[in-house]
Amino acid sequence: MADLSIDFAGIKSPNPFWLASAPPTNTGYQVQRAFEAGWGGAVWKTLGEPVINTSSRFAAVHFGGQRVAGFNNIELITDRPLEVNLKEIYETKKRFPNNTIIASLMVEPKQEKWHEIVKRVEAVGVDGLELNFGCPHGMAERGMGAASGQQPDLVQAQTAWVKEVATTPVIVKMTPNITDITVVARHAVKGGADAISLINTINSLAGVDIHSWNTIPNVGGQGAHGGYCGPAVKPIALSMVAECARDRAVGVPISGIGGISTWQDVVEFMLMGSTGIQVCTAVMHHGFRIVEEMIDGLNNYLDEKGLASVMELVGKSVPKYSNWGDLDLNYKVVARINEDNCINCNKCHIACEDASHQCIDMLTNAEGKAILQVREEDCVGCNLCSIVCPADGAIDMVALDSGVAPMTWNQRNQVISGLNGSYSEAEVG
Amino acid sequence: MSAFDEFDQERQAIDSLLLQGYTVTGIFEDLDGARVRFIPSEPAGEPVELLLLTADARKHVTTLIFGGSKPASPIGTHT
Numbered sequence: 001m002a003d004l005s006i007d008f009a010g011i012k013s014p015n016p017f018w019l020a021s022a023p024p025t026n027t028g029y030q031v032q033r034a035f036e037a038g039w040g041g042a043v044w045k046t047l048g049e050p051v052i053n054t055s056s057r058f059a060a061v062h063f064g065g066q067r068v069a070g071f072n073n074i075e076l077i078t079d080r081p082l083e084v085n086l087k088e089i090y091e092t093k094k095r096f097p098n099n100t101i102i103a104s105l106m107v108e109p110k111q112e113k114w115h116e117i118v119k120r121v122e123a124v125g126v127d128g129l130e131l132n133f134g135c136p137h138g139m140a141e142r143g144m145g146a147a148s149g150q151q152p153d154l155v156q157a158q159t160a161w162v163k164e165v166a167t168t169p170v171i172v173k174m175t176p177n178i179t180d181i182t183v184v185a186r187h188a189v190k191g192g193a194d195a196i197s198l199i200n201t202i203n204s205l206a207g208v209d210i211h212s213w214n215t216i217p218n219v220g221g222q223g224a225h226g227g228y229c230g231p232a233v234k235p236i237a238l239s240m241v242a243e244c245a246r247d248r249a250v251g252v253p254i255s256g257i258g259g260i261s262t263w264q265d266v267v268e269f270m271l272m273g274s275t276g277i278q279v280c281t282a283v284m285h286h287g288f289r290i291v292e293e294m295i296d297g298l299n300n301y302l303d304e305k306g307l308a309s310v311m312e313l314v315g316k317s318v319p320k321y322s323n324w325g326d327l328d329l330n331y332k333v334v335a336r337i338n339e340d341n342c343i344n345c346n347k348c349h350i351a352c353e354d355a356s357h358q359c360i361d362m363l364t365n366a367e368g369k370a371i372l373q374v375r376e377e378d379c380v381g382c383n384l385c386s387i388v389c390p391a392d393g394a395i396d397m398v399a400l401d402s403g404v405a406p407m408t409w410n411q412r413n414q415v416i417s418g419l420n421g422s423y424s425e426a427e428v429g
Numbered sequence: 430m431s432a433f434d435e436f437d438q439e440r441q442a443i444d445s446l447l448l449q450g451y452t453v454t455g456i457f458e459d460l461d462g463a464r465v466r467f468i469p470s471e472p473a474g475e476p477v478e479l480l481l482l483t484a485d486a487r488k489h490v491t492t493l494i495f496g497g498s499k500p501a502s503p504i505g506t507h508t
């Protein structure tokens with residue numbers, strides 16, 4: 001069995017599975033049960049001045065038979081007094097000294113407010129701090145959460161204020177509701193962040209009830225934008241993690257969050273640069289015990305790969321993530337239909353005719369059977385037919401040897417500007 | 430005409446000029462495609478310009494220059 005323990009910016013954890021700051025980490029009772037189930041760490045539900053929540057506050061997007069493909073909420077930070085939370089953190093840490101407890105914090109952008117809360121939470125023995133600059137609703141209207149997180153200078157200043165007094169590692173949790181996540185990440189690092197975590201929830205409206213015309217969720221007939229999370233956001237989270245992981249100016253450990261619900265998701269996030277991960281929606285959907293399957297799956301995977309420690313995964317796919325301009329324009333794949341597995345549903349033909357390059361022909365084979373065949377010279381290798389094909393193994397995307405050297409868009413532009421250097425457009429025209 | 434045939438016609442035009450000793454001296458791309466300027470090897474010859482419409486031909490011509498390869502090997506095809 002591989003070693004699942006991680007060292008996240010100096011924070012030791014028995015495994016990379018942490019609960020994200022959210023309803024499952026609202027109380028000591030819950031966090032202790034989570035640790036008993038196998039979770040390595042928990043980021044406590046964000047602490048700050050207690051708020052009052054609305055009823056209702058959650059909504060879900062069910063899609064194509066899958067319940068909770070996406071999840072939406074208009075919940076705020078903890079509604080319990082700080083002292084109560086601190087007492088429970090203290091008790092939980094005492095009972096589970098080897099598990100990781102991170103305090104998520106949010107206060108107004110005022111130096112003295114940050115100093116006060118940091119000193120009080122560190123006094124009860126947390127392993128680290130996570131600054132919540134991500135909550136997109138409710139707190140943002142008060143100048144906190146995403147309202148802070150969308151202003152890089154404010155992220156930097158507040159991180160620096162925390163670092164002035166913090167004795168444990170400081171993680172900055174970022175909002176995805178921003179154009180370029182690396183700008184904020186760099187400012188967090190400039191402010192002294194020891195690590196970053198991403199993503200918090202994405203601005204969203206889960207739906208509108210077409211009978212009552214109310215928003216979903218609604219509070220007495222009124223709605224507001226909320227935060228989106230769950231499996232639907234995983235690709236967005238993963239790309240933001242990747243952008244930060246490959247940015248040398250960021251260069252701090254990353255805690256990956258967003259749509260993680262299986263051990264495979266965990267592997268993907270770690271390969272793409274996360275040193276650990278956090279989970280919220282999957283636990284709200286399935287309960288704490290999903291971690292058992294995650295631990296088993298990860299263990300088996302590491303054994304199969306011959307890896308002794310989960311830390312060996314961290315960042316291995318980062319070098320494979322670059323810019324479009326650096327992709328090889330001469331790389332060529334084509335679709336091949338495997339008659340043995342094809343059930344002749346024609347979905348690939350329709351997709352290619354209507355949305356791609358009209359290169360799947362309907363033919364009749366020697367035995368008079370209808371078959372589909374790709375004219376490979378016209379196939380652009382877009383993948384669409386294999387995406388829509390419902391039969392496993394019916395379409396393979398096959399790489400062809402183009403017989404020429406790789407050439408990227410950037411290299412091509414260099415060739416063209418090198419050539420054109422000595423001519424003006426008018427001379428050639 | 431299939432996309433491949435459109436490309437193939439343009440490729441043949443490029444390859445034949447190169448085989449006749451022409452060299453590419455400028456490529457200007459705009460909304461209509463790429464205008465590729467060729468000059469002949471003998472100083473007295475007239476420059477020729479091709480308007481390339483297909484993406485594969487526009488890629489082909491730059492691949493040849495970039496890779497320094499001969500125009501013989503077709504791109505994006507297989508046997």
Ligand SMILES: Cc1cc2nc3c(=O)[nH]c(=O)nc-3n(C[C@H](O)[C@H](O)[C@H](O)COP(=O)(O)O)c2cc1C
Pocket residue numbers: 020021022023045046071072073075076077078104132134135173199200201228229230231233257258259260278279280281282
């Ligand atoms: C109901 C709910 C409440 C949340 N409350 C907090 C919070 O108090 N602090 C915080 O940093 N993130 C909060 N989050 C965001 C999660 O920590 C996490 O970043 C997000 O849900 C993405 O992860 P997931 O796709 O696994 O749910 C909350 C999410 C949900 C669904």
Ligand code: SF4
Pocket residue numbers: 334335351352356357358359360374378379380381382383384385386
């Ligand atoms: S990969 Fe794209 S272009 Fe090729 S056959 Fe499939 S749908 Fe058509």
Ligand code: SF4
Pocket residue numbers: 337338341342343344345346347348349372385388389390391394395
């Ligand atoms: S979509 Fe798949 S199963 Fe359907 S006809 Fe095409 S190859 Fe066959």
